Amino acid sequence: MPEPSLSTLLAALGGLDAASTIAAYCARGPAGVREFLAALLSENRLATARGPSRRAIENDAYACLMQLAERYPQTFLGEVREQSATLDRADVVSALASVPGADAVAILLAALGHRKGTIRWHALYALLSRGQVEVAPRLAKLLLDRDGAVRETAVEGLRRWGTADDLPALVAYTARVATHDRNAPLDAIETICVRAGRPLPAAHPGARLEVVAVRGQVTIEVPRSALVSAGDPLGTVDGTPLLAPCDGVFIAVDRDSEHTRVTLRRLVP
Structure with missing residues (x-):
């Protein structure tokens, strides 16, 4: 044409x-x-x-x-x-x-201070989708953002990249949110504690996460927050079925240069 x-x-x-x-x-x-x-x-x-x-x-x-x-x-x-x-x-x-490139990252980081919550959320979501760990030092502060979607996305960022220094902010955030919104920050707290070798804080209900670390070509076929039973297929590893290790909720899949980590929240502690 x-x-x-x-x-x-x-x-x-x-x-x-x-x-x-x-x-x-x-x-x-x-x-x-x-x-x-x-x-x-x-x-x-x-x-x-x-x-x-x-x-x-x-x-x-x-x-x-x-x-x-x-x-x-x-x-x-x-x-x-x-x-x-x-x-x-x-x-x-x-x-x-x-x-x-770094120039796009700089614009996205600056957009975290935009007056509109939708713009702040799109910038934060873009940074997380790109895997830009540069945003990590800003995440705890974003738990105080006026926009709920920004706060929720910051929790996910902290689960991925948070450190022990971020735990007080996450514990305080968990105490502020409604009971039905606490699973995500509790998951983030537990993930950080495991990563940092720290005990769970007193306000945490106890270890609930099951992590399966695998190598190879991983394809996940269930959506986030899917309810699965032990033995259900989650996807494949090099064409071989990857099965759920327990009854639980599919939380996340995280990839690095060596492993893919599949996380479930157990339904029964």
């Missing part, structure tokens, strides 16, 4: 031809990054008087944004730096997760 103009692209969003039009538009070259970001900053450019729903249009706009960021990462980064208003958009912050 001929190279589409921005107007052609915007008119296609939310329609049946959106995917092919987006692909053709993104193939035009890096100049499309500036042009499309400018359209995003003018919200009315995305709306049409035709049939597509607003959500369908926005979903396609995000798909275009991701393609541009992945295809032209340095151009995308430069435009975001130059047009600071782009960082008021959650979709732009989310797209930064696909841009490699």
